[in-house]
Amino acid sequence: MLSPGSTHADVVVVGAGVIGAACAEALSGRGLRVTVVDRGAPASGTTACGEGNVLVSDKAVGPELTLAQASRRLWPELLDRLREEAGPSLADAEWDEKGGLVVATSGAAARALTGFAAGQRAAGIDARELPEGGAAELEPLLTPKVTAAVHYPEDAQLQPVLATAALLAAVTRRGGCVVSGTPALGVESGRGGRVTAVTTRDGALPCGAVVNACGPWAGHFAAAAGAPLTVLPRRGMVLVTGPLPEATVRHKVYDADYVGAVAGDDADLMTSTVVESTRSGTVLIGSSRQRIGFEDSLQVHVLRTLAAKAVALFPALGRVPVMRAYGGFRPYTPDHLPVIGEDPRCPGLWHATGHEGAGIGLAPATGRLLAELMVGLPPHVDPWSFRADRPALTKGQAQ
CATH class of the missing domain: 3.30.9.10 (D-Amino Acid Oxidase, subunit A, domain 2)
Structure with missing residues (x-):
């Protein structure tokens, strides 16, 4: 198990569910050193309780449907790439294009x-x-x-725990690490309020940025980081x-x-x-x-x-x-849209949460979008509707 503070990560992803894993995989694929930290075991929270749905059928026309369409294209491509990297036995997520x-x-x-x-x-x-x-x-x-x-x-299904494990295995193969059983408590900030570390029960994890992928607990972590969000x-x-x-x-x-x-x-x-x-x-x-x-x-x-x-x-x-x-x-979230992007109130704090029951299906496009925004590449979908400072998330919150 990693001793917090023993290494400096470019990015610490808080949350080892499918969304956190997809973000970590996309970031490590861009050459960033990533540490994933979770209070429990990987995929043991919301991801373990999902049905593995990759759906376009349940989403009205709008930004979430656009994200779902992108993810539906990305999932089979991503799984193929992981199989090429690790072999079929280590990247089998039971992908099923059942409709x-x-x-x-x-x-x-x-x-x-x-x-x-x-x-x-x-x-x-x-x-x-x-x-x-x-x-x-x-x-x-x-x-x-x-x-x-x-x-x-186009509707499909996969096994969410297996998919998450395959994503996290890719991160570790690329030099990253996964820390389980270590609750994240908040962040440390330096000059200009920029994040410099994630604080945990066992000490600090120095980093250049942190991704809040805490799922239903994302509102708690955002508040602890000084940037409250309405995620329930x-x-x-x-x-x-x-x-x-x-x-x-x-x-x-x-x-x-x-x-x-x-x-x-x-x-x-x-x-x-x-x-x-x-x-x-x-x-x-x-x-x-x-x-x-x-x-x-x-x-x-x-x-x-x-x-x-x-x-x-x-x-x-x-x-x-x-x-x-x-x-x-x-x-x-009150407007039923995910939160994907940097929080303008806390430089270096990024969010990837609020997917409700669609996180399995939206994970690849979420991870790719967050990585594109973080490294300055043109985003493959318009990120505006998913921004962290939209009124539905911050209304009544301390600014």
Whole structure:
């Protein structure tokens, strides 16, 4: 284990989840010496509680969709490059271009879904409205009550912990290091208020810049660094079935209400139906969203709601045993956009957080964008909407 203060890093990335790992990989790929520090084990927080979704289907036209499109192009390229560097066994993230299927079961939901898809098509998304019976051809066990369906061939899935491990392994191969079990407490600053080190429980890590990739805890770290941000935890829960025969569920399938839940601002419980299989044969059932701080007790009523909605969409799941359930916290921002870039209130403090439940899908483009901005290269997507000093993040905060 690294002894804090024993080496000087160009950049310290705080947070060893998929976003922090993607930033560290992109920065080390630009020749910077990177140290990644995390209070726990790599990928043990929000990343471990994700479903591995790489989606374009759930995002309205705007800056997040643009970032998602860039990430969807980058993920397979990045994984190919990591495999070339490390070999297939060390960079296998179970990449699966399974596609997504969004369905409606009422007339109002059908109209909303087809209108949403039409806007996405205008932005370059492959969103295919299916004829009557088309959804059943793709998913034979789906409820016959479907009134409209849109197929998104670009939606994909990977195993988030494996992907994070592959990214961090690339960082260490390039001379960086990963420090686990070491909480970051804040920063030290020098002339002009510029960051000179990250303070930890075990001492200081000298650096030229720090990246706040703390996920749901990013607001706490930003405040400790003297640059408060409104990044809050939003809890989600997932059910996992026992292994089922291959092709029981063939795509990521969710009801049209999911998009509204993702974009919702209500702190109270919001649920929608999401059903998808994994390579091991288990089926993941979600999703819920609830702003209750860091309360992590198991909420049986939420799990019952998820199960009932999943059975309504796939009646055959009513006979399937549930193996386990898990919950996690996602980094929520009031305007539902990530924070990517340097904080003008604290030179040398950079943020990469606020992706809520989309961090797995948005990670490669986030890492690349942050690295481009840090080293002064033209950004591959417009960073303006993701800036740290936008009003939604700093309203009411100390400046």
